[in-house]
Amino acid sequence: MKTYTNVKDLGNLQDAVKEALEVKKNRYAYKHLGENKTLLMVFFNSSLRTRLSTQKAGMNLGMNTFVLDINQGAWQLETERGVVMDGDKPEHILEAIPVMGCYCDIIGVRAFAKFESKAYDYGETVINQFIRYSGKPVFSMEAATGHPLQAFADLITIEEYKAAARPKVVLTWAPHPKALPQAVPNSFADFMNEADVDFVITHPHGYELDGKFVRGARVEYDQIKAFEGADFVYAKNWAAYQDPNYGKILSDDRSWTVSGRQMALTNNARFMHCLPVRRNMIVTDEVIESPRSIVIPEAANREISAQVVIKRMLENL
Numbered sequence: 001m002k003t004y005t006n007v008k009d010l011g012n013l014q015d016a017v018k019e020a021l022e023v024k025k026n027r028y029a030y031k032h033l034g035e036n037k038t039l040l041m042v043f044f045n046s047s048l049r050t051r052l053s054t055q056k057a058g059m060n061l062g063m064n065t066f067v068l069d070i071n072q073g074a075w076q077l078e079t080e081r082g083v084v085m086d087g088d089k090p091e092h093i094l095e096a097i098p099v100m101g102c103y104c105d106i107i108g109v110r111a112f113a114k115f116e117s118k119a120y121d122y123g124e125t126v127i128n129q130f131i132r133y134s135g136k137p138v139f140s141m142e143a144a145t146g147h148p149l150q151a152f153a154d155l156i157t158i159e160e161y162k163a164a165a166r167p168k169v170v171l172t173w174a175p176h177p178k179a180l181p182q183a184v185p186n187s188f189a190d191f192m193n194e195a196d197v198d199f200v201i202t203h204p205h206g207y208e209l210d211g212k213f214v215r216g217a218r219v220e221y222d223q224i225k226a227f228e229g230a231d232f233v234y235a236k237n238w239a240a241y242q243d244p245n246y247g248k249i250l251s252d253d254r255s256w257t258v259s260g261r262q263m264a265l266t267n268n269a270r271f272m273h274c275l276p277v278r279r280n281m282i283v284t285d286e287v288i289e290s291p292r293s294i295v296i297p298e299a300a301n302r303e304i305s306a307q308v309v310i311k312r313m314l315e316n317l
């Protein structure tokens, strides 16, 4: 594997999940692969889970790992070509990336959507520059339009907790005070559409995601209808994708907050969220603290999804 930005990069998804469950049984069995190899993790945005779980995955594989926070201690980077650099950014990403590539064997990149330009965000300008100019395998630690390490961990978690062969999985929009990117719901849809699940997306009008990710999924605008018989409820906020409202908050409808009222309609569903989560905006205390909530094992599986991806990259160096 040379790049990891979407579900297709994993090849056969069932094989990938099987490999993840094997890795989880003995996560130190592949320590030889990373000997004298270095993982660089580059963050343009904050993180708790991705930072720790990916670093742990690299260490499980015997790698040296280091982290560069672009906004804390590194030079501020200009990311657009052609700009006259007379502002506050002293280094261009087109020099910085190949320099970073000199010091490592594999690079993970986190670079969220900025919501300044849909073309810039959906062109995945930053991570694609890393892929093009670093000379090293590159994986997404959440880019502008996708969070495939999260979605892979979500799928592993569903596999572990499912009671039915083909569970009903509902992705629901929920309110949030800030405009959030579509990366998590995009990748979740990308993975669920390839998995053996009955997948439903529910959100208010105006929150339609990019059709490239929605594909054949059922979109249900009535959240109550969508929740009926669900085996898994995956809550997430996202800002509008469609023009002319790209990046905007269109609704603060608190009736969409996931509570016992909606969960009572499900097939005793498991509750999932990628975290961090704003309690009593996205989900009530009662639901996230209930025994049906699996947000912690879901986060724990981030170590496993990252380890499978880095392992496959090490095997192909």
Ligand code: CP
Pocket (backbone or CB within 6 Å): 046, 047, 048, 049, 050, 051, 142, 150, 274, 275, 276
């Ligand atoms: N879910 C997730 O990516 O968490 P962090 O933003 O804390 O890394």
